[in-house]
Amino acid sequence: MPDFTSVFRPLTQLPGYRSGEAPLPLRRVQQTITMISFLISAVILTVMSVLTGIEVFMRYFFDRPLGWNVNFTEQYLMVGLAFFGVTVAYRLAGHVAVASIYDRLPDRTKKLVQLLSQAVIITAVLPVLVNGAVAAGISFGLNETPAVGGSELPLNYGLWKSLVPIGSALFIATVLIDFVRELCSDWSGPITDVTRPNRQTETEGGAL
Amino acid sequence: MTIALILLLLLVLIVIGVPVSFAILATGVVGLLSLGGFELLNGVSQFAPASAVMSYSLSAAPLFIFMANLVLKSGLVDNLFTAARVIVGRAKGGTGVASVAAGAIFAAVSGSSTASAATLGQTSTVKMIDEGYAPKTASGLVAVVGTLAAMIPPSIILVFYAVTADIGVGDVLIAGIIPGLIIATVLIVTMYITGLSNSSAMPGGVPTTMREKFGAAVNALPVLALFAVVIGLVFFGIATPTESAAIGCIAAFILLCIRRKASLENLVAAFVETTKTSAMILAIIMGAEIFGHFLVETRVAPNLVDWMSGLPISPFAVMLIISLFYLILGFFLDQIAILALTVPVVLPLVEQFGYDPVWFGIFIVLLAEIGLVTPPMGLNAFVVARSAGRPVGEVFLGAVPYLVAMLIVAFVFLVWPEIVLWFPTYMK
Amino acid sequence: DSPDDVTLVMADSFPQTHPLALGGTNEMINTLQSDEAKALGIDLEYYANGQLGDQKDMVSILRSGVADIAPVSPAYVGPELQLSNIGDLPGYVGNAHAGASAIMDLLDDDGILYRTEWKPRGIRALWAASIPHYEAMTANIQVTEPSDMAGATIRSTGGAADRAVDFVGAAGVSMPLGEMYEAISRGTVDGTLASPVSVASYRLGEVLDYSTNGARLGAFTVTYAVSIDTWDQLNDQQREFITQASATAQKGAATQVEKAQIKGLNQMKDEGVEFHDVTDEERGMWNKMVEPVIDGWSHDLEERGLPAAEVVEDYETAIARYDNDEPTAE
Numbered sequence A: 001m002p003d004f005t006s007v008f009r010p011l012t013q014l015p016g017y018r019s020g021e022a023p024l025p026l027r028r029v030q031q032t033i034t035m036i037s038f039l040i041s042a043v044i045l046t047v048m049s050v051l052t053g054i055e056v057f058m059r060y061f062f063d064r065p066l067g068w069n070v071n072f073t074e075q076y077l078m079v080g081l082a083f084f085g086v087t088v089a090y091r092l093a094g095h096v097a098v099a100s101i102y103d104r105l106p107d108r109t110k111k112l113v114q115l116l117s118q119a120v121i122i123t124a125v126l127p128v129l130v131n132g133a134v135a136a137g138i139s140f141g142l143n144e145t146p147a148v149g150g151s152e153l154p155l156n157y158g159l160w161k162s163l164v165p166i167g168s169a170l171f172i173a174t175v176l177i178d179f180v181r182e183l184c185s186d187w188s189g190p191i192t193d194v195t196r197p198n199r200q201t202e203t204e205g206g207a208l
Numbered sequence B: 001m002t003i004a005l006i007l008l009l010l011l012v013l014i015v016i017g018v019p020v021s022f023a024i025l026a027t028g029v030v031g032l033l034s035l036g037g038f039e040l041l042n043g044v045s046q047f048a049p050a051s052a053v054m055s056y057s058l059s060a061a062p063l064f065i066f067m068a069n070l071v072l073k074s075g076l077v078d079n080l081f082t083a084a085r086v087i088v089g090r091a092k093g094g095t096g097v098a099s100v101a102a103g104a105i106f107a108a109v110s111g112s113s114t115a116s117a118a119t120l121g122q123t124s125t126v127k128m129i130d131e132g133y134a135p136k137t138a139s140g141l142v143a144v145v146g147t148l149a150a151m152i153p154p155s156i157i158l159v160f161y162a163v164t165a166d167i168g169v170g171d172v173l174i175a176g177i178i179p180g181l182i183i184a185t186v187l188i189v190t191m192y193i194t195g196l197s198n199s200s201a202m203p204g205g206v207p208t209t210m211r212e213k214f215g216a217a218v219n220a221l222p223v224l225a226l227f228a229v230v231i232g233l234v235f236f237g238i239a240t241p242t243e244s245a246a247i248g249c250i251a252a253f254i255l256l257c258i259r260r261k262a263s264l265e266n267l268v269a270a271f272v273e274t275t276k277t278s279a280m281i282l283a284i285i286m287g288a289e290i291f292g293h294f295l296v297e298t299r300v301a302p303n304l305v306d307w308m309s310g311l312p313i314s315p316f317a318v319m320l321i322i323s324l325f326y327l328i329l330g331f332f333l334d335q336i337a338i339l340a341l342t343v344p345v346v347l348p349l350v351e352q353f354g355y356d357p358v359w360f361g362i363f364i365v366l367l368a369e370i371g372l373v374t375p376p377m378g379l380n381a382f383v384v385a386r387s388a389g390r391p392v393g394e395v396f397l398g399a400v401p402y403l404v405a406m407l408i409v410a411f412v413f414l415v416w417p418e419i420v421l422w423f424p425t426y427m428k
Numbered sequence C: 001d002s003p004d005d006v007t008l009v010m011a012d013s014f015p016q017t018h019p020l021a022l023g024g025t026n027e028m029i030n031t032l033q034s035d036e037a038k039a040l041g042i043d044l045e046y047y048a049n050g051q052l053g054d055q056k057d058m059v060s061i062l063r064s065g066v067a068d069i070a071p072v073s074p075a076y077v078g079p080e081l082q083l084s085n086i087g088d089l090p091g092y093v094g095n096a097h098a099g100a101s102a103i104m105d106l107l108d109d110d111g112i113l114y115r116t117e118w119k120p121r122g123i124r125a126l127w128a129a130s131i132p133h134y135e136a137m138t139a140n141i142q143v144t145e146p147s148d149m150a151g152a153t154i155r156s157t158g159g160a161a162d163r164a165v166d167f168v169g170a171a172g173v174s175m176p177l178g179e180m181y182e183a184i185s186r187g188t189v190d191g192t193l194a195s196p197v198s199v200a201s202y203r204l205g206e207v208l209d210y211s212t213n214g215a216r217l218g219a220f221t222v223t224y225a226v227s228i229d230t231w232d233q234l235n236d237q238q239r240e241f242i243t244q245a246s247a248t249a250q251k252g253a254a255t256q257v258e259k260a261q262i263k264g265l266n267q268m269k270d271e272g273v274e275f276h277d278v279t280d281e282e283r284g285m286w287n288k289m290v291e292p293v294i295d296g297w298s299h300d301l302e303e304r305g306l307p308a309a310e311v312v313e314d315y316e317t318a319i320a321r322y323d324n325d326e327p328t329a330e
């Protein structure tokens, strides 16, 4: 039985995240969202490698390419990785940002800038969430499903389109919790420090 | 006017530390609102975010990242520098040459220059300083060597460029090989030139026997074999870059198993790093797609093309201006973001001047990568500084001669684009 | 500014050198940007080359108001306009004029496709173009009858064309035409179902060896569509003006497509492609293949509760109204 606490350490010990200060239920919500998003992303990466590998194998040795894997990768795997991965990257401070000026600000100003930054993220992603839901709803409502026997799996388009609002909602919830925590805490300085990749998160995968 | 204000907003958001992807997204949202109100914003948001990442070719990016992370966990690249050092032997400046060689081999499995800098910073910078190299030479060189990973395939940024420019991913990846090797050579030459004035700062390496050299070469073999498979499949037209990246992941996983490193802990760490990096890139791409819709509707691209091609200066002069533009952008912006925001606008102009889009990809990636080793956003410099325990200023300073050399390389590519383009013509 | 002044945003995804642009789209753009249009309060902003979005996004782009006019190809938006794929099925379209006119009959206000698929998505067709003459084009294996394709790997355009490939026992792969040159010369793909118009522009004749001529294996339909919201905002004169321009565009596009067809055929011959002309006796054999493909298509969509049988009936009636003969080459 592997030691899960240590296995998932990269996810649970987040850079700049002082979990002791967050009320427990909120912290748990954030951790759960991160863990779910991560597990989905890991499954996506596995399926992406294996499915593409099978496609080459089938084409090269049996002259029978899968065909449907291309659209499946585009619709489910790429969209899924983008919209679930975004939360993982946020929680690991993996989204590149400029920290050099922020770091030189006085603590009080830092706090305001931090709140502004979180508000900007939430506001910017909100249209993606709402309209992504509209688009998925239209596909479900009009039963938009590829034809049987074509090069796509006959699954309703609403299914993959749903990944957009679901992923966005989880992401917004995560940032919103940080925002609320920041808002309700002491105003002498920021308590969350999530966007400092220059100093904190340059591990192997780093930026480019 | 609108566009100037919107760009100013983008700049402000980035400067105060909003993650680049969300700064671009937010600016795009404001831009669309200003042009067409909620109707336009809601319309674009219905399809554009998903559409931006729905590309089979682009899926090569997360796959290459995954492959590199699996290779890292296999421990096979841990000893690359040591192996290179043994092979180079006692030649003057041997350890410096070994750093570049290790960087080039690392680049052959990793698509990320920062990852390369992090790995080499811990080993080669520290060793070089121990042996008596000037600390600024040691750290500056390694920070620059990291950028080889973006040029020698696989390269995440070249995959992204090809997808954005709508050209063959394989062509661009293969085109990166020769420039990558040229840059590696130029870096070594530069090291010797800078060492001329102070030869005590460039000691000889350790003497080694042929048997030791052979043993070390065998160590580097699995990594080179993986490169040969992944790039060979693309070069000989057996598989697309996406497919060969997937095969690379499977092969890397097998290597991990053979070396008994396929623990749950290693796998989770590889998944975490891959998810983090991939999602960061995809977020920038999505933000840039929304922002791109705003740019399209402002008609800035065709107007710029008309204006620039109407200027009473030669296309070569315009290309110099464009180069300067990319160089400066590289100082401040993430490389993926630079490409996502500018390629749709600039490429039509460059093509109109008769330059090949494959060449342009190599050229601007070279220029943008320079920004990784310059203040204030030089991520590679920060990474090397931290992992080698040196002050950042020293790394920036030490990198200067190598950056000058890379600028000369870029200029040579601009004058003779054939240097970049001859090799891909041998592709099947 | 009069209250009826309107600026139409037009998205496009076809190059302005494509036959359907040469004969149709460019003409339409010129008309809608002319002084005559301005006098009626119409202006047009044109965004070329997929700048506003991909082919697959065109229905969303129109429905959501990002563009007012955009090209909608049922083959690219399969799940959204499933029934509208009828025009791409094999066996039907003999020439570009008939193909365009027939599909438009099903897209007018009381047309079945408009009522069941287009109106619910807030779009209506202004004009259509059909690129017919899909032939079996191959390297190495010569196709003189459908069964020759059994076991081969054939590129298919997606949508309804997949069915024909599937029916003859070939393995279908979907890939853009732009990648075909490489794929054929490497032997990844044995051939494609395509029209000489598109094949010629990618110089695929250089790597292809054989092609059928007159097998009528399908078509590619494009419509330039307008969002219903926009259409309803226009006054009667404006609508009349756009309708006229659309009719001219449709005729011009079909003429250019047929010209390009003959040119493409000749270019392929020059590039060394050997053509097998489908004879009258052989026609029955190809028709035998086509019938089950259409039946299968109709059956599957009926099972989803879509009125496919009615669409087939209406479409067959429509295409019979026009001169559907194949143009005689040379």
Ligand code: NA
Binding pocket: B106, B107, B108, B109, B110, B111, B112, B148, B149, B150, B151, B152, B153, B154, B155
């Ligand atoms: Na690389």
Ligand code: NA
Binding pocket: C205, C206, C207, C208, C209, C271, C272, C273
């Ligand atoms: Na030929």
